[in-house]
Amino acid sequence: MTTDSGTGQRRPVKTVETAVGILELIKVRDGATLPELTDELDMAKSTVHRHLKTLENLDFVVKGDDGYRIGLRTLDFGIYARDQQSVFHEGKDRVEELADETGEKVWLITHERGRSVHLFSATGARSVRTPAREGNQGYLHQLAAGKAILASFSKERVRSIADEYGLPAETEATITDRDKLFDELASIRERGVAFNRGESIPKLNAVGAPITDSNGEAIAAISVSGPSNRVKGTYLTEELPERLLGVTNEIEINLSYAES
Amino acid sequence: MTTDSGTGQRRPVKTVETAVGILELIKVRDGATLPELTDELDMAKSTVHRHLKTLENLDFVVKGDDGYRIGLRTLDFGIYARDQQSVFHEGKDRVEELADETGEKVWLITHERGRSVHLFSATGARSVRTPAREGNQGYLHQLAAGKAILASFSKERVRSIADEYGLPAETEATITDRDKLFDELASIRERGVAFNRGESIPKLNAVGAPITDSNGEAIAAISVSGPSNRVKGTYLTEELPERLLGVTNEIEINLSYAES
DNA sequence: ATCAAAGTTCAAGTAATTCGAATAGACTTA
DNA sequence: TAAGTCTATTCGAATTACTTGAACTTTGAT
Numbered sequence: 001m002t003t004d005s006g007t008g009q010r011r012p013v014k015t016v017e018t019a020v021g022i023l024e025l026i027k028v029r030d031g032a033t034l035p036e037l038t039d040e041l042d043m044a045k046s047t048v049h050r051h052l053k054t055l056e057n058l059d060f061v062v063k064g065d066d067g068y069r070i071g072l073r074t075l076d077f078g079i080y081a082r083d084q085q086s087v088f089h090e091g092k093d094r095v096e097e098l099a100d101e102t103g104e105k106v107w108l109i110t111h112e113r114g115r116s117v118h119l120f121s122a123t124g125a126r127s128v129r130t131p132a133r134e135g136n137q138g139y140l141h142q143l144a145a146g147k148a149i150l151a152s153f154s155k156e157r158v159r160s161i162a163d164e165y166g167l168p169a170e171t172e173a174t175i176t177d178r179d180k181l182f183d184e185l186a187s188i189r190e191r192g193v194a195f196n197r198g199e200s201i202p203k204l205n206a207v208g209a210p211i212t213d214s215n216g217e218a219i220a221a222i223s224v225s226g227p228s229n230r231v232k233g234t235y236l237t238e239e240l241p242e243r244l245l246g247v248t249n250e251i252e253i254n255l256s257y258a259e260s
Numbered sequence: 261m262t263t264d265s266g267t268g269q270r271r272p273v274k275t276v277e278t279a280v281g282i283l284e285l286i287k288v289r290d291g292a293t294l295p296e297l298t299d300e301l302d303m304a305k306s307t308v309h310r311h312l313k314t315l316e317n318l319d320f321v322v323k324g325d326d327g328y329r330i331g332l333r334t335l336d337f338g339i340y341a342r343d344q345q346s347v348f349h350e351g352k353d354r355v356e357e358l359a360d361e362t363g364e365k366v367w368l369i370t371h372e373r374g375r376s377v378h379l380f381s382a383t384g385a386r387s388v389r390t391p392a393r394e395g396n397q398g399y400l401h402q403l404a405a406g407k408a409i410l411a412s413f414s415k416e417r418v419r420s421i422a423d424e425y426g427l428p429a430e431t432e433a434t435i436t437d438r439d440k441l442f443d444e445l446a447s448i449r450e451r452g453v454a455f456n457r458g459e460s461i462p463k464l465n466a467v468g469a470p471i472t473d474s475n476g477e478a479i480a481a482i483s484v485s486g487p488s489n490r491v492k493g494t495y496l497t498e499e500l501p502e503r504l505l506g507v508t509n510e511i512e513i514n515l516s517y518a519e520s
Numbered sequence: 521a522t523c524a525a526a527g528t529t530c531a532a533g534t535a536a537t538t539c540g541a542a543t544a545g546a547c548t549t550a
Numbered sequence: 551t552a553a554g555t556c557t558a559t560t561c562g563a564a565t566t567a568c569t570t571g572a573a574c575t576t577t578g579a580t
Binding site for chain 2 (some may be wrong): 009011012013015016017019020023027030050051053054055057058059060062069070071072073074075076077078079080081082083084110112113117119133134135136137
């Protein structure tokens with residue numbers, strides 16, 4: 001028996017889990033036909049079909065020529081959810097400015113249930129292309145911005161997050177050891193910023209700084225990232241952190257007066 | 261017995277409809293508590309609770325201090341769905357340029373199942389603030405871009421859309437009469453662009469132009485809108501249409517070579 | 521410290537999902 | 551044109567699991 005981590009519940013509504021499983025599979029496969037879904041999910045054709053028709057009727061999936069795709073009703077919910085985040089409104093323009101000034105890729109990241117969520121990104125003139133997209137969820141310990149968020153949490157909370165999701169490696173440089181992570185978080189608290197040297201993508205470096213609320217707890221973080229042959233040395237350790245902290249500080253002040 | 265319109269199905273998965281109903285209600289109410297949802301949905305407290313916990317576990321809702329909110333997992337699906345639209349990739353930068361040049365609000369709109377979906381917007385220096393948000397769905401006949409899309413459809417298809425959703429009015433100027441709509445669509449086909457004079461928002465004018473595929477069917481449309489005291493006369497009827505058509509034409513060409 | 525409101529659990533009944541097989545439709549190939 | 555394949559759709563029967571209501575716990579306010 002595994003530990004009852006997070007919101008794991010005893011009696012979930014399985015039919016809803018099934019429907020979301022179908023949605024997720026369509027997304028992962030970049031579209032799918034009824035037989036494809038039936039095979040992979042190991043369910044009766046008629047059952048999957050009924051789910052698809054229901055989801056289609058709800059505009060969560062659409063049927064095209066080459067099978068079913070994710071419908072744009074999800075965009076309505078997604079954009080709504082992001083718009084609810086006050087840090088998105090305060091941060092959006094600043095993130096774009098930062099990308100213009102530095103020329104690098106800049107991300108605004110938040111956390112939900114111990115995982116990272118990529119809220120918004122801006123692309124500078126020299127930005128690299130990475131697989132990350134807005135809306136993506138991931139592991140906090142693999143990101144500069146994520147580590148900056150973790151550094152604001154209590155040791156107990158970090159431990160519970162590590163218990164729930166583990167510390168899986170994405171590259172050879174990813175921190176997978178708890179003690180190393182705690183050391184790292186301590187040094188982040190000292191410096192005020194977090195660094196990432198190829199821990200999520202090889203040869204990609206980044207700086208991350210937290211956006212904290214009045215209790216000192218991070219509600220989000222911003223990162224600036226670029227290729228390691230350019231983003232290194234004092235540019236990485238001094239110049240970018242200074243700019244970043246200026247931006248996050250500004251956002252924090254605006255947020256403290258914008259709270260409803 | 262009502263006409264079997266659209267994808268209306270005989271045996272939907274009610275449990276999924278219930279779950280989406282809960283999601284929708286949380287969204288409409290900007291967050292809700294368990295008793296609030298229970299009252300409004302007229303369901304047992306334990307049932308709603310179980311759904312909420314399931315949705316929370318799936319990251320579709322999150323529980324905050326003041327009740328449940330829409331979770332950011334929806335953003336992952338939504339952004340994914342938008343990224344799947346090739347017209348979004350081709351159109352995004354052009355829409356931003358157009359907003360910079362004109363200073364007005366520019367929208368990229370597509371259609372799904374006979375309804376409009378606001379895919380992307382860019383805001384110019386003098387843009388007005390409207391209630392529309394990315395992801396929003398609406399009626400095609402109420403929008404300049406929407407009418408431009410309808411104008412590319414067969415009369416039969418437009419009729420079937422009107423049958424399914426009706427032609428509800430949003431303002432006093434909204435076209436609610438079928439014959440008037442067909443006349444309007446004919447004149448749009450002649451001019452190549454559609455106009456909107458306060459038909460969705462009072463005192464807001466707009467021009468819309470379709471982005472058509474190789475079959476001459478609109479897959480999307482772009483609109484430029486602004487207050488009627490500024491956006492009028494030949495600026496509205498000549499200058500903006502010319503700029504718009506330049507942009508949509510460019511996108512169409514790019515799309516025709518980008519098709520997978 | 522007491523009370524009210526919100527959240528959570530459980531067993532039992534019922535309602536709805538799931539299944540499988542059979543049918544209809546669409547598209548390709550001979 | 552016709553056969554064949556792949557996909558989609560429908561239906562009745564059976565079992566699964568959703569819904570309910572009441573009881574209990576927790577949380578927060580006066």
